[in-house]
Amino acid sequence: MTNKIRIAIDMDEVIADTIDKFIELYKREHNTVIRLDQMDGKEFNELLPEEIRATLRQYIHQPGFFRDLKVMEGSQEVVKALCDKYDVYIVSAAMEFPNSLLDKHDWLAEHFPFISWKNIIFCGHKIVDVQIMIDDRIRNFVGFNGRKLLYSSPHNHLITEYERVNTWAEVANKLL
Amino acid sequence: MTNKIRIAIDMDEVIADTIDKFIELYKREHNTVIRLDQMDGKEFNELLPEEIRATLRQYIHQPGFFRDLKVMEGSQEVVKALCDKYDVYIVSAAMEFPNSLLDKHDWLAEHFPFISWKNIIFCGHKIVDVQIMIDDRIRNFVGFNGRKLLYSSPHNHLITEYERVNTWAEVANKLL
Numbered sequence: 001m002t003n004k005i006r007i008a009i010d011m012d013e014v015i016a017d018t019i020d021k022f023i024e025l026y027k028r029e030h031n032t033v034i035r036l037d038q039m040d041g042k043e044f045n046e047l048l049p050e051e052i053r054a055t056l057r058q059y060i061h062q063p064g065f066f067r068d069l070k071v072m073e074g075s076q077e078v079v080k081a082l083c084d085k086y087d088v089y090i091v092s093a094a095m096e097f098p099n100s101l102l103d104k105h106d107w108l109a110e111h112f113p114f115i116s117w118k119n120i121i122f123c124g125h126k127i128v129d130v131q132i133m134i135d136d137r138i139r140n141f142v143g144f145n146g147r148k149l150l151y152s153s154p155h156n157h158l159i160t161e162y163e164r165v166n167t168w169a170e171v172a173n174k175l176l
Numbered sequence: 177m178t179n180k181i182r183i184a185i186d187m188d189e190v191i192a193d194t195i196d197k198f199i200e201l202y203k204r205e206h207n208t209v210i211r212l213d214q215m216d217g218k219e220f221n222e223l224l225p226e227e228i229r230a231t232l233r234q235y236i237h238q239p240g241f242f243r244d245l246k247v248m249e250g251s252q253e254v255v256k257a258l259c260d261k262y263d264v265y266i267v268s269a270a271m272e273f274p275n276s277l278l279d280k281h282d283w284l285a286e287h288f289p290f291i292s293w294k295n296i297i298f299c300g301h302k303i304v305d306v307q308i309m310i311d312d313r314i315r316n317f318v319g320f321n322g323r324k325l326l327y328s329s330p331h332n333h334l335i336t337e338y339e340r341v342n343t344w345a346e347v348a349n350k351l352l
Contacts, residue, residue, distance in 0.1 A: 006303065089303065095293040101277035117271040118300030125294050127182065127265065129305045 004087040006130035007175075008121075009079065011092040011104060013136040013153040015112070017070040019044055025059060026052075039154030060097055067103040071111050074168030080114055081176055089130060090115055093140065094122040134171065138162065149174070180263040182306035183351075184297075187268040187280060189312040189329040191251040191288070192242070195220055201235060202228075215330030236273055243279040247287050250344030256290055257352055265306060266291055269316065270298040310347065314338065325350070 012018040019036070022044050026032040034047050045056045059065055082088050090108060094100050101122055108115055121128060126135075131146045136153040141162070149171065150162035165171045188194040195212070198220050202208040210223050221232045235241055258264050266284060270276050277298055284291055297304060302311075307322045312329040317338070325347065326338035341347045 089301075095281070095296050095298075098278055098281045098293075101281065101298070102274055105271070105274045105277065116300065117274075120271050121297060121299040121303075122271075122277070123297040123299075124292065125265075127297075127305045129303045 002087050004085070005132065006087045006089060006128075007082060007132040007134065008089045008091040008126065008128050008130040009082075010133075010135040010137070010140070010151070011090060011094075011108075012066075012069075013072075013155075014134060014151045015072050015075040015079065015090070016066070016107065017072050018066075019154065020070050021065070021068075022056070022059075030055070036154055041155065041158035043155050061099055063099045064103060066094075066097075066100045067107055069107065072168065074172075076111060078168040078172045078176070079112060081172065083114060085176065086132075087119070088115065089119045089121055089128065091121045091123065091126055091128055091130075091133075093124055093126065093137075095124045132175070134165070178263050180261070181308065182263045182265060182304075183258060183308040183310065184265050184267040184302065184304050184306040185255065185258075186309075186311040186313070186316070186327070187266060187270075187284075188242075188245075189248075189331075190310060190327045191248050191255065191266070192283065193246040193248050194242075195330065196246050197241070197244075198232070198235075206231070212330055217331065217334035219331050237275055239275045240279060242270075242273075242276045243283055245283065248344065250348075252287060254344040254348045254352070255288060257348065259290060261352065262308075263295070264291065265295045265297055265304065267297040267299065267302055267304055267306075267309075269300055269302065269313075271300045308351070310341065 009015065023034055026034060030052050032049065038047055045053050079088060092104055094104050108120060126140045133144055133146060134149045134151055136151045136156055138159060141148045148162055150156060150164045152164055152166045185191065199210055202210060206228050214223055221229050255264060268280055270280050284296060302316045309320055309322060310325045310327055312327045312332055314326065314335060317324045324338055326332060326340045328340055328342040
């Protein structure tokens, strides 16, 4: 533990590209093409035809789903640089999907090996004692009094009340 | 999320009897008998003959190790009662043992089904925003400014600087 300012960084849609995986999966398995620009302000499952909508939760619960996600562009370099200046924690609300826990651990060990296990938190409610939070879900900002950076994701595009970062380059500009 | 006072409750040696599992395991697999009263102020592995000491970490890393631990006496009833009065979080430094993550989730679902996934936190450093912490490891109290209740475990018997609880009945007396 250090005296540096602490940052909590979310995983899905912030450092891990979950939506890309959904798009590829539904193209391949269901012949259903969803484009990012259709998603503005919507959740991915809202765009699925109703008859296959329930499959999404089944996929998320499968072991392996979170293991091969693509890394969000620029996140590795910027998070590594943030680690020099801040005490960086990766905080994911993974507990809803118990089969994701080991996958998410192993994904972090592969792509963010400079993050110690001591700085990884899998939880439900994000009741973390940090000063800055980077997250794509405003529900995780409820009750948090520190600086909130809303990381842009199609589902949150219509939200205007928060300081927003669109890319990891913008995070670097603000915090480095 | 509620406005109740938040409590963080540890798992191993607080609600889950890890030492009992060690004792049974070394009796069965290594013909080595360790008694609780030998442990005063010591870690379990310090009591093992040197030639088998390294096996302990191997056992802890095995899938399944944390799945069948006994429940600490009285913990279910008292934690359930605490849930009425407080916002109770189970907080375990499980991240050091990635194979324990799913086991610990499933153990909680079996023995503490009244704890929502939203109130479970697996981490390294316990940087949780709570007011009360019940833990058997004083290293988890470092940097925590709330009320610290040291749950008695043989390895911490010689520590005198903290408010101590010896049983779940004592926790109930103090907090209910």
